[in-house]
Amino acid sequence: MTQQASTTNDESPRKQRSLVPLYAIVAICLAPFVLALLAYYFPSLGLRPGGSTNYGTLIEPQRPMPSARALPLTTLDGKPFNLSTLKGKWILVTADAGACSESCVRKLFVLRNAHASQGKNVERLTRIWFVTDQAPIPADILKAYVGTHIVRADPARLAAFLAPRAGSDSAGALRGPMWVIDPLGHLMMRFPANADPMSVRGDLSKLLRNSQIG
Numbered sequence: 016m017t018q019q020a021s022t023t024n025d026e027s028p029r030k031q032r033s034l035v036p037l038y039a040i041v042a043i044c045l046a047p048f049v050l051a052l053l054a055y056y057f058p059s060l061g062l063r064p065g066g067s068t069n070y071g072t073l074i075e076p077q078r079p080m081p082s083a084r085a086l087p088l089t090t091l092d093g094k095p096f097n098l099s100t101l102k103g104k105w106i107l108v109t110a111d112a113g114a115c116s117e118s119c120v121r122k123l124f125v126l127r128n129a130h131a132s133q134g135k136n137v138e139r140l141t142r143i144w145f146v147t148d149q150a151p152i153p154a155d156i157l158k159a160y161v162g163t164h165i166v167r168a169d170p171a172r173l174a175a176f177l178a179p180r181a182g183s184d185s186a187g188a189l190r191g192p193m194w195v196i197d198p199l200g201h202l203m204m205r206f207p208a209n210a211d212p213m214s215v216r217g218d219l220s221k222l223l224r225n226s227q228i229g
Contacts, residue, residue, distance in 0.1 A: 089166060105139055105219070140223075
């Protein structure tokens with residue numbers, strides 16, 4: 016009788032110890048879900064990744080497209096142009112003087128090629144060049160960039176939309192970057208001056224792939 020009781024007592028700790036690996040496995044399996052919930056509901060804990068994978072800078076808060084009254088535009092032949100007519104498409108934006116220096120040509124080239132490289136999504140995009148003065152456009156530029164909407168705009172009014180912190184040098188602030196307006200009419204991304212063409216192309220591909228609008 017005593018021997019049987021002793022055997023039972025010896026087996027009991029062994030059975031309890033055998034559950035420890037099971038508890039450990041359950042804890043390991045649940046840990047990612049618990050951390051994900053904490054990261055989602057308690058962002059102050061700092062569990063979310065801090066980096067971003069886009070090359071361009073996201074504009075926050077996004078700025079709505081100005082009305083024709085706030086930003087009057089004219090085509091090269093002097094007719095009024097309403098920017099809202101381009102809603103429904105992703106708009107690739109550049110701004111520069113009409114003489115179009117080498118940096119201006121480079122921007123037009125980057126946007127045209129990034130646009131053309133989007134394959135089946137090419138029809139979801141369009142391009143616009145805001146000319147910030149009354150200078151004539153060189154004929155070779157007009158020929159090379161057929162398909163780009165070219166409209167004249169007052170630089171101060173344009174900067175209020177594209178670069179509101181430009182200060183007195185509105186034309187200078189518009190000269191370097193390129194921008195993206197989404198199909199709902201919101202200015203949502205800015206590319207830096209001398210932007211890398213492949214990175215611009217990659218950002219546009221991701222936008223089109225992940226978006227259901229436009």
